[in-house]
Amino acid sequence: MQSKIKIALIGYGKMGQEIEALCKDSEIFEIVSISYKNKDESLDLEGIAKADVALDFTSKDVVLKNIQEVSKLGVNMVVGTTGWSDSLDEVKKIIEKNKIGFIYSPNFSVGVNIFFKMMDNAIKLFAKLPEYDAYGLEIHHKAKKDSPSGTALKIASKIKGLNFTSIRAGRNPGFHEVVFDSEADGITLSHQAYNRVGFAKGALMAAEFIKNKKGVYSFEDIL
Numbered sequence: 001m002q003s004k005i006k007i008a009l010i011g012y013g014k015m016g017q018e019i020e021a022l023c024k025d026s027e028i029f030e031i032v033s034i035s036y037k038n039k040d041e042s043l044d045l046e047g048i049a050k051a052d053v054a055l056d057f058t059s060k061d062v063v064l065k066n067i068q069e070v071s072k073l074g075v076n077m078v079v080g081t082t083g084w085s086d087s088l089d090e091v092k093k094i095i096e097k098n099k100i101g102f103i104y105s106p107n108f109s110v111g112v113n114i115f116f117k118m119m120d121n122a123i124k125l126f127a128k129l130p131e132y133d134a135y136g137l138e139i140h141h142k143a144k145k146d147s148p149s150g151t152a153l154k155i156a157s158k159i160k161g162l163n164f165t166s167i168r169a170g171r172n173p174g175f176h177e178v179v180f181d182s183e184a185d186g187i188t189l190s191h192q193a194y195n196r197v198g199f200a201k202g203a204l205m206a207a208e209f210i211k212n213k214k215g216v217y218s219f220e221d222i223l
């Protein structure tokens with residue numbers, strides 16, 4: 001029997017616990033370390049060193065420090081934490097220097113990545129039709145710290161001059177919508193996450209992908 005992929009969880013909030021639940025009876029993954037069960041704890045460097053892949057779902061305040069520490073150990077990483085995209089060049093240098101494998105995405109849901117591909121197609125079609133304006137909306141639960149979301153920023157990077165609104169209220173795990181609107185009609189593309197299972201499954205898919213690789217990848221490289 002093939003040995004299981006050893007996972008170190010960094011961050012034990014909503015996403016960390018969702019990933020832990022998926023690994024519980026898994027024949028492919030086992031959790032060997034959990035960091036930050038309490039915010040006051042430091043990284044479990046001893047445990048992380050024994051892992052094949054470390055998965056970071058923490059916050060923008062600590063993710064860069066985690067990337068530095070984990071890459072020094074030579075352990076590959078999956079980073080789902082959002083809000084650090086301005087530091088991507090700095091992170092790429094750290095990864096190259098320490099020769100690890102690194103995969104990141106603001107959204108590890110396979111469904112959202114299909115939504116991105118549908119949007120790319122729509123953007124190409126609407127580029128020839130200036131009578132259509134594009135606008136967008138995203139809704140996330142009130143505890144989400146970053147606004148706009150990493151996914152919204154990615155959508156905005158695809159459409160010039162996009163008018164976008166972010167709502168933080170209630171319990172929604174993630175809703176993104178783009179509307180192409182004209183005098184005559186409107187076309188709406190949207191994605192609604194019903195829970196966090198899709199993000200957690202995608203993050204584990206990314207862990208399997210990055211296990212024996214070096215270099216920087218985004219989730220789109222898998223799909």
Ligand SMILES: NC(=O)c1ccc[n+]([C@@H]2O[C@H](COP(=O)([O-])OP(=O)(O)OC[C@H]3O[C@@H](n4cnc5c(N)ncnc54)[C@H](OP(=O)(O)O)[C@@H]3O)[C@@H](O)[C@H]2O)c1
Binds near residue numbers: 060080081106107
């Ligand atoms: N890529 C994706 O598919 C995807 C999907 C969902 C969420 N996300 C992102 O993933 C991140 C985590 O989301 P979540 O919903 O799991 O958040 P969460 O429930 O708030 O959990 C965050 C975890 O990180 C810890 N943490 C936060 N700041 C810390 C700090 N400065 N030092 C040490 N530990 C710290 C928290 O500890 P405490 O509990 O003690 O605060 C908690 O264990 C966010 O950036 C979110 O936007 C990404």
